[in-house]
Amino acid sequence: MLTFLKAQTASAVATVVDFLVTIIAVEFFKSWYVTASLLGTVCGGVFHFALGRSWVFHSEDADVVPQAMRYFIIWLGSIFLNAAGVYVITHYSGTSYIISKVITSLLVGIGYNYLMQKKFVFR
16 A cells, blocks of 8 residues: 555656646646647656655566566557547637646556556556
């Protein structure tokens, strides 16, 4: 249970990074919301890998390259699911991209990222 709570905390912190980058890209740099969402996901993902490796799953003794490769494979799926989710919800419901990103992040974070990282990346 502690690992799950730490994983959710790490995800929350990475999500803050993700959302800040997304909002700054849209609001200040006038990026398209899907591009901004992808950029935010990349920044949050790098931060999340570092936290997952050292703090959540304590796997810093494992070789970082194979672990990073496994993370990258899962991350590609996460990037696709996040971008697609934000696009579909925003485009078809007219909901704000921020609300769409919150909904998508929760679904992808719990339903995909945590399970794949625990069972495949940081095993």
